[in-house]
Amino acid sequence: MKKIEAIIKPFKLDEVKDALHKIGVQGMTMVEVKGFGRQKGHTELYRGAEYVIDFIPKIKIELVVAESILDKAIETIENTARTGKIGDGKIFVYNVEETVRIRTGERGEVAL
Amino acid sequence: MKKIEAIIKPFKLDEVKDALHKIGVQGMTMVEVKGFGRQKGHTELYRGAEYVIDFIPKIKIELVVAESILDKAIETIENTARTGKIGDGKIFVYNVEETVRIRTGERGEVAL
Amino acid sequence: MKKIEAIIKPFKLDEVKDALHKIGVQGMTMVEVKGFGRQKGHTELYRGAEYVIDFIPKIKIELVVAESILDKAIETIENTARTGKIGDGKIFVYNVEETVRIRTGERGEVAL
Amino acid sequence: MKRLLYVFLMLIGFAVSAYGADEGPKIDTGATAWLLMSTALVMLMTPGLGLFYGGMVRKKNVLATIMHSFIILCIISVVWVLWGYSLSFGSDVGGFIGGLDYVFLSGVGLEPPEGKGYPHLIFMMFQGMFAIITPALITGAFAERMKFSALMIFSVIWVTVIYSPLCHWVWGGGWISTKLGALDFAGGTVVHINSAVAAAAAIIVIGKRRGYGTEPMMPHNLPMTIIGAALLWFGWFGFNAGSALAADGLASLAFVTTNTATGAAALGWLFTEWVHRGKPTALGVVSGAVAGLVAITPAAGFISPMSSIIVGGAAGIICYFAVSIVKPMFRYDDSLDVLGIHGAGGIWGALATGLFASKAWGGTDGLFFGNPKLFLMQALAVCATIVYVFVVSFIILKVLDVVIGLRVSEEDEFTGLDISIHGEHGYELDK
Amino acid sequence: MKRLLYVFLMLIGFAVSAYGADEGPKIDTGATAWLLMSTALVMLMTPGLGLFYGGMVRKKNVLATIMHSFIILCIISVVWVLWGYSLSFGSDVGGFIGGLDYVFLSGVGLEPPEGKGYPHLIFMMFQGMFAIITPALITGAFAERMKFSALMIFSVIWVTVIYSPLCHWVWGGGWISTKLGALDFAGGTVVHINSAVAAAAAIIVIGKRRGYGTEPMMPHNLPMTIIGAALLWFGWFGFNAGSALAADGLASLAFVTTNTATGAAALGWLFTEWVHRGKPTALGVVSGAVAGLVAITPAAGFISPMSSIIVGGAAGIICYFAVSIVKPMFRYDDSLDVLGIHGAGGIWGALATGLFASKAWGGTDGLFFGNPKLFLMQALAVCATIVYVFVVSFIILKVLDVVIGLRVSEEDEFTGLDISIHGEHGYELDK
Amino acid sequence: MKRLLYVFLMLIGFAVSAYGADEGPKIDTGATAWLLMSTALVMLMTPGLGLFYGGMVRKKNVLATIMHSFIILCIISVVWVLWGYSLSFGSDVGGFIGGLDYVFLSGVGLEPPEGKGYPHLIFMMFQGMFAIITPALITGAFAERMKFSALMIFSVIWVTVIYSPLCHWVWGGGWISTKLGALDFAGGTVVHINSAVAAAAAIIVIGKRRGYGTEPMMPHNLPMTIIGAALLWFGWFGFNAGSALAADGLASLAFVTTNTATGAAALGWLFTEWVHRGKPTALGVVSGAVAGLVAITPAAGFISPMSSIIVGGAAGIICYFAVSIVKPMFRYDDSLDVLGIHGAGGIWGALATGLFASKAWGGTDGLFFGNPKLFLMQALAVCATIVYVFVVSFIILKVLDVVIGLRVSEEDEFTGLDISIHGEHGYELDK
Ligand SMILES: Nc1ncnc2c1ncn2[C@@H]1O[C@H](COP(=O)(O)OP(=O)(O)O)[C@@H](O)[C@H]1O
Numbered sequence A, B, C: 001m002k003k004i005e006a007i008i009k010p011f012k013l014d015e016v017k018d019a020l021h022k023i024g025v026q027g028m029t030m031v032e033v034k035g036f037g038r039q040k041g042h043t044e045l046y047r048g049a050e051y052v053i054d055f056i057p058k059i060k061i062e063l064v065v066a067e068s069i070l071d072k073a074i075e076t077i078e079n080t081a082r083t084g085k086i087g088d089g090k091i092f093v094y095n096v097e098e099t100v101r102i103r104t105g106e107r108g109e110v111a112l
Numbered sequence D, E, F: 001m002k003r004l005l006y007v008f009l010m011l012i013g014f015a016v017s018a019y020g021a022d023e024g025p026k027i028d029t030g031a032t033a034w035l036l037m038s039t040a041l042v043m044l045m046t047p048g049l050g051l052f053y054g055g056m057v058r059k060k061n062v063l064a065t066i067m068h069s070f071i072i073l074c075i076i077s078v079v080w081v082l083w084g085y086s087l088s089f090g091s092d093v094g095g096f097i098g099g100l101d102y103v104f105l106s107g108v109g110l111e112p113p114e115g116k117g118y119p120h121l122i123f124m125m126f127q128g129m130f131a132i133i134t135p136a137l138i139t140g141a142f143a144e145r146m147k148f149s150a151l152m153i154f155s156v157i158w159v160t161v162i163y164s165p166l167c168h169w170v171w172g173g174g175w176i177s178t179k180l181g182a183l184d185f186a187g188g189t190v191v192h193i194n195s196a197v198a199a200a201a202a203i204i205v206i207g208k209r210r211g212y213g214t215e216p217m218m219p220h221n222l223p224m225t226i227i228g229a230a231l232l233w234f235g236w237f238g239f240n241a242g243s244a245l246a247a248d249g250l251a252s253l254a255f256v257t258t259n260t261a262t263g264a265a266a267l268g269w270l271f272t273e274w275v276h277r278g279k280p281t282a283l284g285v286v287s288g289a290v291a292g293l294v295a296i297t298p299a300a301g302f303i304s305p306m307s308s309i310i311v312g313g314a315a316g317i318i319c320y321f322a323v324s325i326v327k328p329m330f331r332y333d334d335s336l337d338v339l340g341i342h343g344a345g346g347i348w349g350a351l352a353t354g355l356f357a358s359k360a361w362g363g364t365d366g367l368f369f370g371n372p373k374l375f376l377m378q379a380l381a382v383c384a385t386i387v388y389v390f391v392v393s394f395i396i397l398k399v400l401d402v403v404i405g406l407r408v409s410e411e412d413e414f415t416g417l418d419i420s421i422h423g424e425h426g427y428e429l430d431k
């Protein structure tokens, strides 16, 4: 099993989720994060002074999938999360050594 | 060293933390996440219109442990986080290549 | 490619980010987490009753880097995040199997 | 449906029935201006209370908790004009309850009541705001577990069979004022002891929140609680100084004692907690302030400003101990401390009135001015209130519990009432 | 720059011109006290509205939304004393608009207007607060996409060419009051229908928010919306009971009908939603309350308290259906339901005045008291308002859209107006 | 303990001492109603200020910051009735301070002072609210680093030895009013310059926050700041129009100039920032509004509404530059800009009163009406205030710093004062 970690623009979340669901991904977990990268932050004002805000709100989606659908899942995320503008985000892939479904104690791919 | 990532129901956090602490886990990190899976979301109302909310609040616990206590830790989480209802969550295990304690610069299992 | 996960004290974030940026790290992602460890929590009061709060606010920084700069990045984090007091945090290193830049579809180290 | 139609038709009937507005020249416009304003101020207290309470619950129950106050404001606004006012202030029936003469506000009009300088309608409305906030106060006791429908029904019944008679006893010409001669300037028994005793009954019938005592249930938004407390303090000037029913020296006195006691009570709580627990908390300061407002309520127009420092300061200390020592001792789950603050503070205030009241400042002389009888009467009035309110509240709640159920299901309680009852959540702050 | 200088010099000129303050002895201090207070209360409604609206938008637009109300408060505060008051209440020009006699407040001083008991200045200010809240109400329609600069310019023009004449028609001696004899106690047409119709024009010209209808746009802070509603309710006592311009029985009546109708309307909305959707929502209760406040506004001093239950209850039901059935049917994006609440509620209130008004309670007799003519006149006044306001608002908005653009860029709308327009964000809650 | 007991016994003594309430018939109920209400309004300003300030600090200090205002409200409420009022308004001692005749409110009762239409007690209370908000204003300067215990002690001493004499000079029959003849309608020197100068001394003694100038310290909750500003604006009607001590034309004038100047000042700040930084901020609008409220305070009852536009507009511009240009130039850490807003705005207002005051509107004629002397006297009053307040505040603070320490430890400052001092945190929004 592999874990896909995708950092995407927040407004793409629903689209990506729906697309993944369509190709058979049954579960995923997301968390609000802040990203720093090539995409420039913005300027804010506070009582006549200016500050640059570096960190930009992003969403990180984490999903563990069977190797068989790894490529399809990556492709799906790429296609739906892409706007073509700087800051679209990254996808990282890791190896997963074990998976457990807490409710049943099942292990491995059946637990996904 | 292995990393355990457990996605659990929020109200189970304290119980799981205490149980892990009891079996000798000295540290862990948690973050609020939102999960999508078999567990159904709920319906919300806004001025007479209905919306389905898919993502459900969950807690993700991350703990890096020595291989020697990996199984015990997983078992402990399974047992304390289980309610038997859909949505109890998952446990994922990853390999950790190195650990550093920032305060002392120690590396490896002693840094845990 | 390797993923560095560093759990640090919140007020060190800007310093660490700037130091990493200086040594050539182009991107990273951060998230607010709560940590449990050797550092003691604090006591809170609520209408004359006392409660101990175990979980302490921390920041988790995640950055995926080329193996070539891994050691330098770890060292940089260690040096800037260290205060010498309990609770300075940990650095964990994982293996990354693939990286994709969503905007361009690039893969591997060029996608970082 | 048919019954609804009938009620509507009756209402139309009443609406259409001519009303002879023939305003005499005897209106005191200054008093009326102050009464109008005071009524608005007391109205604001109920949402203020909603915020005070709402900030103290967990995030998942914030809307449900604020709604308790808000829906009571809505529902009793209607109940009061329909029959509540009449049961409280209608012509006396055996010293126990008001007659039906003012039902549907018949006879309550633009002209002043006999010998008064303000229009009857605004007096009715001013009193209505008291009938609203009293049941709202109770809701702190069963926050985070009460059914919304049950809350609505309970409030209507409770105002009808408990608040209205009690109000009649004290202000409507009933036995407490005429027979006993006990003093209650602005609602120590009628509002505070009353609500606290009902809260006690509710706590017993409804039981503890799941997890109470084992997991911390920390306030989710203390600034909201402080805003609520500030609005309560502000509105309480209408509550107490408005109860003078005039814009005069008495109103000024009530204003001053109210403000002074409140400051002193906040300090009393603060220092007690500081000594006892080592830290001065923000919640302590505002809780103390509310305790002071409660305690000064029955006494506001009867005692000197200097006495109000003592009444207030002691209230802060007493209520602190009620909340932090007595409650854990008995292990009941009074979610937001209605007993500890309105109960302890209200009883202290009623008794303190019997101690500090002074003829020179507008009251009857109290114990410290050589008249132990007043103190006795105050104590009697407190006891009578406690017995009546507890017994009747308990019965109402038990019956309702059997008939419709007072408490949400375990799962709903766990999910939080906002989502499970109202289908909403309070905040969406992370997107 | 030069022009600015000129204006400044003129202002100084005016400032320096002596004003003969020679206060007569005929001030009714009670009425004046109530009018001072009412003016403050109505002022508070505008920031209250900002909160009511601000809690309902997404987090990224909270400041921009509150600012709509706040900046209108600031800008119209100045515009009103410069020329707005004169256009509304200056000597009548053809029944259509006020003359320029009061421009720069010349002649508006400390003494009472002929035959009145309160200083002219405070009447001017009381009216000014109505001129402020009316354009602020409109902003709910185009929340989350309007340019700040355009909003400012629009408000100034709109108050000048729409609000002021309309106000003159109804309260300044213009044709609606003198020719038609239609009743509007505190602003059903002038404030509510007026703002709602302008909102309709704005919705058409500005268009929907990106993503409207496909992604949920949930309120980010419902407790804030409830606080706003509470302040509105509180302030509305100044709005309606203050419109009696006296501290008397009429003010008391308006106070009572306002409070009663509001409670009834909240219940009306609540129960309708409960039946229709299965859950009683907190937003529903406060929306219903606002609907009741809107509907009772034109009728407040003309109908009986019992009638106000019907007017309010029906308002809650009508507005619920306007928002939950009519809006989705026509698929327009009225972000915060100005049409559904102020439009539907305002029209119902104006018509209901024609039904329930009663001579006995201070009004002319309405349809239910045997005088169908009043109802007709009310309907005519509503129609006239709708036509005039819609046409002129539409023209103003179209011209402004061409000249400076009304709407932010797609990217700014996506980022959120707080950051993109104001360079700020509302909350920093995670550090 | 023994001392405490003694104080208690004395209080009881006073409480018990009879007070001859024998209210004459000369009460002006309208004026009294307005004064009661105004007092309540000014009371609300202090928690309003707490919110205004609280929203601007970082999340970890929100409770501590709001508590500064709240605890001052509590503590000075008591101090004022004990001795503050007497030191301010007791019989004049050498033009410098009030005598001890009113200590413990002896002789302050229900009847009106000689020749007045309102009860003495409510005048006392109205003035007390000013004594409360003035030290609360100072707290903006040292927010996020001050010790709570030190704050409490400082406030008591400061009100005693600085506020009370200054108040006496201006309003209590002291030298500024009798000898100098300088004008201060509602507290330009007494409240605003006074607090700002004390703030300057505090900034010097206490020093900068750790990290100031290197890391951004962004506001954590701007909607809270806006709510605070709205409550300040609302309450300020009591502050300024209440200072007329009557419900008449003068009160109306003060009301109108207050509202107009505030609107103009918000626009002044907004446009200046827009030009200077390219964006119109929400915080700018509300900061400008507060600047306008400050500047109009001394002038409110003395100038024409048209003049108030200039006074306000200029205040917005001046304060903007004070905050965004002057402050960074001198690199002091005035956390929430007490100097920039209350200092700059207060001085401008005091001087502007010397320019725009006009006999025709109730004042003495100012420079623009041919009387340069008034301007001179205003300047003198400002200078005297600055010198006295700075020197004495500095001494108090230095002594306190040595004796008990003013500042929290570095670690506590880092952790945040909410947890470290109060053992609480503001929000629990993620569970
Ligand atoms: N090396 C990295 N490790 C972890 N996260 C990264 C890394 N580089 C970028 N990111 C995340 O991806 C987001 C987008 O990256 P950015 O460089 O702005 O644009 P792009 O993805 O188009 O190259 C960043 O905001 C950050 O959250």
Ligand SMILES: Nc1ncnc2c1ncn2[C@@H]1O[C@H](COP(=O)(O)OP(=O)(O)O)[C@@H](O)[C@H]1O
Pocket: A026, A027, A028, A029, A030, A062, A063, A064, A065, A101, A102, A103, A112, B007, B034, B035, B036, B037, B038, B039, B040, B056, B058, B085, B086, B087, B088, B089, B090
């Ligand atoms: N493949 C997955 N990858 C990552 N997280 C998952 C995955 N499947 C489920 N989860 C997480 O686990 C939670 C519980 O899963 P769910 O399918 O609802 O119930 P159960 O664990 O009982 O099968 C989800 O809310 C989600 O956060």
Ligand SMILES: Nc1ncnc2c1ncn2[C@@H]1O[C@H](COP(=O)(O)OP(=O)(O)O)[C@@H](O)[C@H]1O
Pocket: B026, B027, B028, B029, B030, B062, B063, B064, B065, B101, B102, B103, B112, C007, C034, C035, C036, C037, C038, C039, C056, C058, C085, C086, C087, C088, C089, C090
């Ligand atoms: N085994 C672990 N797995 C994951 N996170 C850990 C682990 N141990 C510690 N942490 C994280 O590191 C933080 C600091 O650890 P702590 O034991 O308090 O101090 P130190 O790092 O100085 O030893 C904790 O708050 C927690 O977030």
